[in-house]
Amino acid sequence: MTSSETPEAKARRVWDKAAPTYDRQIRFLERVWFTGTREWIAARARGRVLEVAVGTGRNLPFYREDVQLSGIELSPSMLAIARRRAAEAGRAADLREGDAEHLPYPAGSFDTVTCSLSLCAIPSPAAAIAEMYRVLVPGGRLLLVDHIGSTWPPIRAGQWLVERVTIRTAGEHFTRRQLPLVEAAGFRVAETERLKAGTIERIHATKPA
Template sequence: MNSASARKHEDPTARQRRVWDKAAPTYDKQMTWFERTQLGDGREWLGARARGRVLEVAIGTGRSLPHYPGDVTITGIELSPEMLARARRTAADLGRTADLREGDAEHLPFPDASFDTVVCSLALCSIPDPAAAVAEMRRVLVPGGRLLLLDHVASTWPPVLAVQWLVEQVTGRLAGEYFTRRQLPLVTAAGFEVVESQRFRAGAVERLHAVKPA
């Protein structure tokens, strides 16, 4: 089987690991402009709401680490070993203690009710089964625990939505990256209570604060 054929039959999770391993060396440089112009204070918004024992799902290169309060304990899960290695360097450079592990968002390696806050930023757009990931986030949260999400989502403006749909015909097939997904229906379907829901940039960026019912 040649490499093209092998990739055609590649498991979605294995594909994501390969894609993000390849992207890791240039990820921070590429994301700097996007985050500044599209996310605004999104990561600061997440950090300001984090409390207690924090789990960041798909922590990437650790771009949210500088924004967490000093009094929280941080655990991070990342599918890509290359991204995780950079997150560990980020934590070391910040002098921040964090338990950073390789793991799959759809199968979190933690007992029920292990965390007070779960954070996920720019990842539900590419996790193969986002509903399964949200269900896992709910499982590991304590009753009353906080779920904090930030992602690009389907725009509320039809011209932008049309472009998103066209782009993901390529990115979905090649990299498992989708632009017309939406976080809110997944969160409500999983039984969370939404506390804050904000959309901006033509409705194409969304941040959510929800809680697991006590």
């Protein structure tokens, strides 16, 4: 990152570069580490759904046919792949380029907001979660899945060491935890689950009615 490069510009540059090989790399991790993540998200989504940081659109085939899909993505290269994936699947989806910390939608636009494996790399996850709260209707659902700091100290120590490189080069964190931010934003937590030695957390929360 140059001295004048903003965190958002750095993230866009990193993910534009990663886009051509992202699907191949994440496929293996989905089998051994993120198992069932996309199915868990999609099974709980209802109504007008916004996926924040939609990436290459790997969640799109899993959503129910009766939901109305929208997605936001910072990286134009990732977004192009998501649009192609939606078209090939015959799936209608309003996919836009934009920043998770400044969602381009009016308050109360969605019944469900989802975000998977992305808050770990968003520069300000608290700002992004506050935006998710804003665009949800009262009673709306927030569905998050991310990798977080392990409950097992040896693994967490390893994650901390890896972060010394990944934060600097790609802005990616391995020991962040989103649950306190979700609670601080005003959501009511309905369901949580930690998997894989506590390194994966699923959160289902609601905006108070």
